[in-house]
Amino acid sequence: MIQPGLERIGxxxxxxTFPWKAIHVAGTNGKGSICHYAATLLRRRSIRIGHFTSPHLINRWDGIAINDKAVDEVAFKRVEKHFTDMSLRENINASSFEILTATAFTMFNKANIDIGVVEVGMGGTLDATNILNNQAISVIAKIAKDHEGFLGNTLTEIARHKAGILRPNVPYIVNPMNEWNVHDVIDEYAKEIGAGPRLVGDTPKLRENLYSLPDWRRFAQDLRPFQRDNAVLAIIAVKEALKSADKQTIRDDTIVDELNKKRIQKPGRFQFMHVQPVFKSPDDLGRFIIVDGAHNPDAASALHDFMYKERYRERHRRKQLERELAPREGWPVTWVLAMTEGKDAWKYLSAILKPGDTVITTSFGPVDGMPWVKSMDPSALLQTALSAQEGITGFAMPLPGAVRAVCAAKYLTSIHSQIVLTGSLYFVGDLHRELQGRNRYDYWKLKRNIQDQKTFMKMHREERERAERFLSGRDIDLSDRQDTSTPLEAAGGSEASSVMQKNVKIQAEIEALEKEMDLLTVQELELLNSDRSSSEASTQDQAEEGTSTTPQEAGENQHTGSQSSNRYMNAPDSAGDPFPTSVDEPSPFEQEFKKLAGRRREPQVEGEERGILSLPGERMKGDHPRNRNPNVHPQSAGTMNRRPTFLLEKKKRESL
Structure with missing residues (x-):
């Protein structure tokens, strides 16, 4: 459990002792990014740097880095064991975070670092990292409500805790986007202890030497406003730390080059990520997902702003998918969510959800070194989401797993929309752990992955079936369903043989129906083309025989024939309708054909856009150009080649 206080770490x-200088960063949101920017600016210089951040993403030792490389696992466990044994031997009862902090600082000493970038775990005053007495600068990032049970229920109470990292005669800087009362509390505390001076990010010197540079303007345009604030705070902190350590400062005209040259996307912070076991290649449906560890309402608001107002809409506007403009509020999003128990899920979800969104809730696994951290129940989280925003749909996953949840999301997401995995850094860590060694672009081509591929193919089948059941509108409570295996996999012994025979028979009948449908389509087109040829021949004969036809009548006939041809060939008119209206009364056959295509197109296009019919390694019928009818307009080819739902529904129900 969490035990605030400095007695045990002391x-x-x-x-x-701490011979190195520290950049100590506290705050609710953005402190990890500030540390990341600062470490980026310091690395590869003629100094040795250490970087300590929490929580870890995959393994406990990942959060401790020397010169941008995670410390060795064996060395880490040796130092960790020393402090664990010490805590037991001397009855200190130190928490796992206190042991982790002591391990990090000791490894920094052993590595003879010059500057350490240290992120506060929680709060400030009573955080284990506040044992430091060697700060070069104290940085306070954006402060919001979080961990209220430990830090207080108001921003001023929380700000007082964060201000606890300030030291006498040590400069400090505060994110300018904080509330005015937060600034007042911090400045008042700084005055009490004699901390300072307070630095600012907007100075005439920086404005002249950095912010006026074209490179900086281009760099800043790619960042959200809060990201620019974090970058500026990191720049000020690095300059002050280098001066405190008697090292050569970084030149303003090289800052952008350093950030661009060595900038690596921070995992779990607005991260664009390919998930090869799910999407098989960057060109497949979805291409990538967005991963963000936002876990409080303030961070959720930033994520919402990121998704709906700039980057997301611009991406679709740039690609002009199907020549459509993005909706005013952005395309609906499929949210894959898991949250920690005790978080204000309602406020968090209210900040990110919009009508039309889809929500898939799941849970993350146990957190290494933090047994007190528990995942919220997926069903309870789903109910909270449904109450937080009207007009959304979704279900709770009966089985845990980040990749499995993303797989389910694939089959519920249209080609326009984006999948976002968020809610907890622990959940983000689960995703990275599950993808270790699997997230290669050639994952599905490597023969050594055959057994693993079979496991994922089974998962794909299960989640595709779950999505199909959900989209079919059947009255099934998916959140309570525990058995996700297919009927054949669930069957055993002699039952397996009978089930297999039944499925083979049903599949044969489905294929026969498909062949009949394809044949009918060809016959329909031949019949329509022959009717058109006969009509043209009759018109030509009339002209040769000298029949009396006025110019107006000839023009009307030509116009009617053109519209009929367009209708027969499914060529869209200017409005994009594949069945434009004609001055002629459509025949019963044409009416039935329009109904058939409408039924086939309306429910099934949505499902097909969501990827329900295709698995990795499969190709949808009619998808290859050689399978398309050359007489059909390309925009209508997919409609005519898709499986007719109304013919196959009975067979699918029997197979299930």
């Missing part, structure tokens, strides 16, 4: 590090 006993662990009672004989340890």
């Amino acid at each position: 006993l662990l590090l009672k004989d340890v």
